[in-house]
Amino acid sequence: MPDAATAVDDVARDSGADAAGGTARGDPDDGGTAPDGSDSDTTSIPSSHAVLGYALLFSLPVGVGVAVMLLQVTGGGFADALVLAPSVALAAGVFLLVVGIGVGGSAEP
Numbered sequence: 228m229p230d231a232a233t234a235v236d237d238v239a240r241d242s243g244a245d246a247a248g249g250t251a252r253g254d255p256d257d258g259g260t261a262p263d264g265s266d267s268d269t270t271s272i273p274s275s276h277a278v279l280g281y282a283l284l285f286s287l288p289v290g291v292g293v294a295v296m297l298l299q300v301t302g303g304g305f306a307d308a309l310v311l312a313p314s315v316a317l318a319a320g321v322f323l324l325v326v327g328i329g330v331g332g333s334a335e336p
Contacts, residue, residue: 278329282322290318
């Protein structure tokens with residue numbers, strides 16, 4: 228007849244737990260840590276380089292697009308105030324909007 232310690236080891240082996248009383252393998256409640264040791268409940272905050280990259284990614288095409296449109300409408304050159312001022316103003320506005328949302332977050336929950 229097997230003793231109590233052998234029976235406990237057999238049950239632990241069948242359930243996937245280790246003999247020292249650890250949790251079963253594949254247990255979804257593993258303390259909330261990811262395999263790399265970081266806490267999985269924290270939200271990631273984008274780095275300042277990523278925020279600036281996204282701001283440039285969205286603002287430069289806006290500025291170029293407005294400039295191209297105004298070049299066709301006015302027939303002037305790129306250095307004309309009618310072309311350059313609105314292009315720079317709109318590109319700067321989009322840039323500041325994206326940086327503001329990236330740093331402070333949006334109003335949406």
